[in-house]
Amino acid sequence: MFDLTGRDAGEIMAVASAHMAAPTLLSLGAISALGATVWGVNRLSAPANRASVQVSWRLAGAAAALFVVGFLTAGVLSVTNDTMEDGLRRKSTGNTYTRLTAALTDFDGDGYGIGGRTSDPAPFDPAIYPYALDIPGNGIDENGVGGDLPSAEPAYVEVPAAATPWPHRPNVVLIVLESFRADVVGRELNGKPVTPVLDALAREGVASEHAFSHNGYTVQSRYHLFTGSLAGLRQDGSILDDFNANGYETAYFSAQDESFGGPAAGVGFERADVSYDARQDRDRRYSTFTTAGSLAVSHRTLQERLDAFLASRDQSRPLFLYLNFHDTHFPYHHREIEPMVSGKSLTQRQIRPSRQDTLFEMYLNTAANVDRAVGSALDAVARAVGAPPAVVVTADHGESLFDEGFLGHGYALNDVQTRIPLVVRGLPMEIGEPFGQVDLRDAIGRALGRDDMDTPPRTVTVPGKMVFQYLGNIHRPRQIAFADGTGRTIYDFRDDRVTLAGGTPVRQHALQGPAAEPFLNLVYYWERMMLARAAGGAPPIE
Structure with missing residues (x-):
């Protein structure tokens, strides 16, 4: 150490x-x-x-x-x-x-007391407690939020896309950047572009301004992105299985430890034809600790492993390649990061709110290193397969750098922690905005199922669409939210407060009539999802 x-x-x-x-x-x-x-x-x-x-x-x-x-x-x-x-x-x-x-x-023995942040709304009634399933139309508000779930509310469902063979099989690269804020893309620092590679990909294709993660943690975000499932109800594998079924050679290269999250992570890492993660280069890690949630290797190590794979791969099949770059995770700098747009750096003990500007410069410089690494990886793939591949670049979540008092991710449902980049080139993909990570799997499948592969990708505004977000675990969240690209409706289970878009937090009972509709729509959506999970025996997502 x-x-x-x-x-x-x-x-x-x-x-x-x-x-x-x-x-x-x-x-x-x-x-x-x-x-x-x-x-x-x-x-x-x-x-x-x-x-x-x-x-x-x-x-x-x-x-x-x-x-x-x-x-x-x-x-x-x-x-x-x-x-x-x-x-x-x-x-x-x-x-x-x-x-x-x-x-x-806990006076009524339901597992919840009146102390702590999520307190029992009915401390002497064992039938009412936080996160209880709300049975529709029985006149009882079992979880104490939003009143009784109306029986007229439709059931929550997740419908897998039709598994039809793809008529075209271009080489495809999916890149997920760790803790990468959306507002980094297109930014300049000290007169230098931070993300020239991503900027060029966006010019050649499209970039979404309204793409969101559903959660601020890697495991949950990765699960939603790969499975296309929000509630865990889809039982049709992951995006890796889609490419396997269409005759692709699937390769999974991650700079982090993919055992983090366990089998419930649902990614399908073990089902890739070729797989690599940080565990295979434990001695070359830049991270301090070797625990599953901490272990990470640099973009350089990842590139070396990718180059070795590309030099020996079977050229008879099209390639689906997944890449994960970890460098922009805390502490936002390590010994292999070069000064590209800034030479400023902080040690862990120097990271303080008073140094927020320096911290942001350090973070942007690391992002510039990652952007260059993305370009190097795509160039290597293009040389190996003989043509530029189709590309999708996104992130697992964003990152607070003392924004709103937070450092890191998974603390709040706001734009810096949950708005993510989404850049697409070379696929006729339609991005329905606001776009959630669960939309990506089927959007790629629909694009590869089209006959007109030369059609450029585009963004389309979907009226009334909301992206569901949650803080913590989906069955016991600390907060839930609907994001639509212009704001959020947020409910906090810990203090029983609602924040409407552009407003200040108020108690749920202070909202009446039409003013309560955004809050009730959010709560009913989550309650219907929980009923569907209970009925379908969905696995935990945590």
């Missing part, structure tokens, strides 16, 4: 502290319990030894006081601060706190 953090002792402390906080707090709790036990034993077994009792009592009292202060502080932070609540939720101590407060205040 000393080498991986640049032989900087301060950097080691910054990285290690993020992983030591939970064990430290757990240890303090254990010490408190031990101190109390020692005090009790001394009190019962040696009452005459007052000095020993007093010392033990003081130690136990100090430890217990420290534990209580920490417990109450965690409670206040989790209730009042979204970022702190999310951070606590990701740590074992935070999960322990949540379970403990729920157990202490």
Whole structure:
């Protein structure tokens, strides 16, 4: 780890502290319990030894006081601060706190109490609790959101596209960029274009301004993109299976660890003819840690592996190639990033809100490196197959760089975290905007099923279309939203507040009549989806 953090002792402390906080707090709790036990034993077994009792009592009292202060502080932070609540939720101590407060205040035994962010709307009624399935038309609002689901609401369905053979089989490259903001494309810094390769692809094809991820995390976003399923109801594999069924050689090259998320990720990595991920070059990683959620290799390593594959592949079949570039993920810089549009960089411990401008420049410079890597990869494919391939470039999600107080992704349903680039060249693809990741699989299939392959791709506005988004897990989200390219309707389960497009958060019951319709449409959509998942035995998406 000393080498991986640049032989900087301060950097080691910054990285290690993020992983030591939970064990430290757990240890303090254990010490408190031990101190109390020692005090009790001394009190019962040696009452005459007052000095020993007093010392033990003081130690136990100090430890217990420290534990209580920490417990109450965690409670206040989790209730009042979204970022702190999310951070606590990701740590074992935070999960322990949540379970403990729920157990202490769960008066009706339904698994939810009145403490924490998502509290029981009916603490003495076991039939009503957060995330309960809302049975349509029974007069009961089982989850306490939006009233009883009307029985007239149509059932939620996911219909797979018809599996018809494609008349044309061009070489296709699908590229997913990690944590890549949509507003990076077309930007300049210090008089230099940040994304000249993506800009050129857009000029030769089309770029969507209204493409969105459904979630701010990689696993969920990747699942939706590959399967074309939002609720997990489609049982027809993934986009890899579509290309396999049409006689393609399928190659999957990822700069991250594709075991992250487990079998439920649903991507089909193992069904590709050729597959590579960061686990195969663990010793060449630029990431500090080797855990599945952290392991990553650079664009250079990915290019070397791609070149080796292209030099030896079977030329008798058309190629479907998936590429994932990871470099724009936190900490947004590593030893193989070159100064292209900026020479500024920050270590992890230097990343602070006060350095937001420098952080953004560093991020843009890394994005410029990734853009160049995309061009190098496409050039290599063109040389190997004899012609420029069809290309789709997008991202798993965006990234907050202290925008609205957040650093990272998966914290909020906003444009910087969920609006993503979408650039298409060489496919007659129709992009219905607003465009969600679940739309991509069938859009590619429809494009390859057309006879007129020379038709350029285009964007089309679809009136009334909304992209569903959620924060956390789809069956227990912290927030849900509808995005339409001009704004969002957001409902936050944690504080029971609704934010309409361009508005400020209000309690759900403050919305009446037509003003409540956007909120109710959103809630009913999610409730119908949950009913369909329960009926169809859909796998967890988390």
